[in-house]
Amino acid sequence: MKTKKLISVLLVSALTAAMASGCGSSSESGSTAADTKTAESASEESTQAGGSSQESDLAGTSITFLNSKGEIQEAMEELAAEFTDETGIDVEILACGTGESPYTKVTSAYNSGSAPTMSMLDTTDALALADEYALDLSNEDWVKECENTLTYSDGKVFCFPFCIEGRGLIVNKKAVEDTLGETFDPDSIQSYDDLKALLEQLKAAGMETPVVVSKEDWSLGNHQLGYIYDTYDGTTEGSAEVISQLEDGTLKTADYDRYNEFIQTLDLLLEYNINGEDPLGAMYDQDPIYLVDGDAAIWPNGTWAWPNLAEAGAETSDDYCFIPYVLGNDTSAAANTGMQASATKQVIIDKVQATEEQQAAAKEFLNWMVYNETAQKMLVEDVAIVPANSNNTVEPLDPLGKDMKSKMNEGKTYSSCFVAPSDHWQVLGASMQKYIAGESTKDELAADVDTYWQSQK
Template sequence: MKKTKLIALMISCFMTASLVAGCGSSASTSTSTKPATDNKPVKITMLNTKGEIQTQLEDAAKAFTKANPKITLEIVPVPTGGSPFEKISAMYAAGNAPSLAMLDPGDIPKFKDKFLDLSSKKWVADASTGALDAAKVDGKSYGFPLAIEGYGIIYNKTVMTKAKIDTKTITTQDSLEAAFKKVKAAGVSPIVISPMDWSLAGHLLPIAYTNQGKNSVGTQKYLADLKAGTANLSTNKSFNGLVKTFDLMKEYNLDKKAPLDKKYENNQQDIATGKVGFWFMGNWTWNQIKAIDKTGDYGFIPVPTSNNASDYGNTQICAGPSKFIAIDKTNNDENQQAAAEKFLEWLIYSPAGQDILVNKCNAIPAFKNITLTLADPLGKSIKSYIDAGKIIPTIPNLPADHWSVLGADMQKYLAGKTDKEGLAKAIEAYWKSAQ
């Protein structure tokens, strides 16, 4: 979700020197690890593909090392918006894989031969229902779910109060436009659209896929039809509904005159300062909003794609585990693998680890044993949808280049450089050639 998007869904690679620093040295091809017994210092690295929590993970590394003096953990960042798939591919090509790799769910199966099978680990039994599914291959668990994330339309509650809007009533396209008009009448710009490809094609566009049915079966069938070239987006209700909502958002966009000029950081300012009432984004942005507005209240509304409030998606939020952490078994020796396992256990079983995950990273835990109360209003809003059973599962297996390729087409549509038919043809062409 990370994003996502997320959605950042903006690609660059680190210099070779930065890849080399701190990575595993000797390889092991075993499928399980044994505890380190030589009592020698161990250095491990973790690839972080969530730039917004880099500082928090660095603090976690320090706290972990303090509790485990023989283990040093370095957090290797990927710039916000960088492709996790391209980064980890480059590191493996260099024989320089990190001990722990934070990846998107769909990337885990692509590297399963290089990752440890984690199925027997203690935390597997404590994972929330379904939290491990996206990182399973042939029934085996290869990924540790870092957190549950969700996305939709964020609202600034102060602006909603000023405009006298009850956000619970926004369940159709007409009610969304009515809310936009009220915000505008209150002297505030209604909404801002982030132009990043990861947001447009990693989070917004997939709503057209997830709304195809009331479970992942309908979604996967439609993606298969797109890949087979038998789906016609121009006549598809879900796609047309999403585009109509996107058109509505475009009409009331703060940056309507120059929709591609703003950066992610500008949009955080827009919502946090009350310059706009709404922003399509995910709960991962809370730390940046909080840094600007320490006392404000925020929440989510779904993205309505029709004028029938009972239609699937109009009252649900997209949410699911957005990042998984895998442990390398090819470039890191058994001591490093054991140390990496120890860090994951520390993160969810120690009070210090839980505090960083929930209170510092503002993550919605993917584990039942963590009972800390969320203080983050965006996280609390997502969790309220989870508790109410109003969740649309995110798609774990989108192709790695989906947001970078189709993000450019979504940007063209946002800027008025193509029409709905052109966008539909671009999406269909992409899926026909998808690997």
């Protein structure tokens, strides 16, 4: 897959404004023309009804939904069960295993003739599959509710933006305050020097290793290394520009200011890493426990990590919030004044193997999530996401979602969502793992980044 093909895609991500305002052919299935008309009518009636809680004309239809966010699997199953109770349409939530590539799982399913009716994918993967496999959703009612968070391909909408996700440094504010014996203002951290001073103070006050650095390749290769693209100028177009320069060799990673600032911050975090004695022996299930128990105070991660913290014993309170993954000491830079936040997970509907009834039922499920009041509440409070549709005004219960939404409303986020090939997080995640384990140098990691991108040209 060529990155330049993906870069040609128009990504619209005016997220701050959105949140401030409220924010093969299917003929192979053998369906008759009458069946098609019935399915289309049922979908239209459901849309107009806003996902009303009455049995659907498509009751008895069975569809599948591939979930690539493992931490919400149980909550999604409960959401699907509610939809089935209300409409009679059966939705099975398929899990993508830990460490399993959603892109690989979906493409393998197509090859075996068992493609999911709906697939939740990262933006990159959704765009890669859109033209060949995804149903055109441009005329769906929910498009107007998501107009500021949509992803376009050739001027069409193939993806339903499932949620807004943001990332930065998660802080246990209570742990910081208990350790330092004073009030902590998260807004006071706006530079590398600010973060360094905080970590030094925490260590001096008795918290020897106040940072948790997880070893997962998706975290290191996507959510952390991704800052070198997303902070180019804080826009998706800017991230595409720097990636283009890396591809054609006009920019070398080792000479790129953002890369050097990123390594500086990463080295600081690693210096205070609670997993420092064996970085690659870290266990993701244990990492949130360190934060919740107050053994550490900072965890580089995103809004998706709340279920992990809750399972570790975190209570829904204001103890947890974000500070920026600071890069350098320019206090006016987007990287240092806010968090990255964008529509990340996208849902596509299969147009190749699903019957027209299944496609209509899938559309009904998406509309139900957007317009049904029970679904709106469950998505925010149980699934614990920040929906990308502006008509859902339910306030998040979890502190990470609440803090990120508040920062978006206040203009303290930047909306870049870099677009990369589906193997980026695996290939460069492995390079990042070598680096945090002390098995490679800063220059060797930079060379790996150069090699990766130039191989995409």
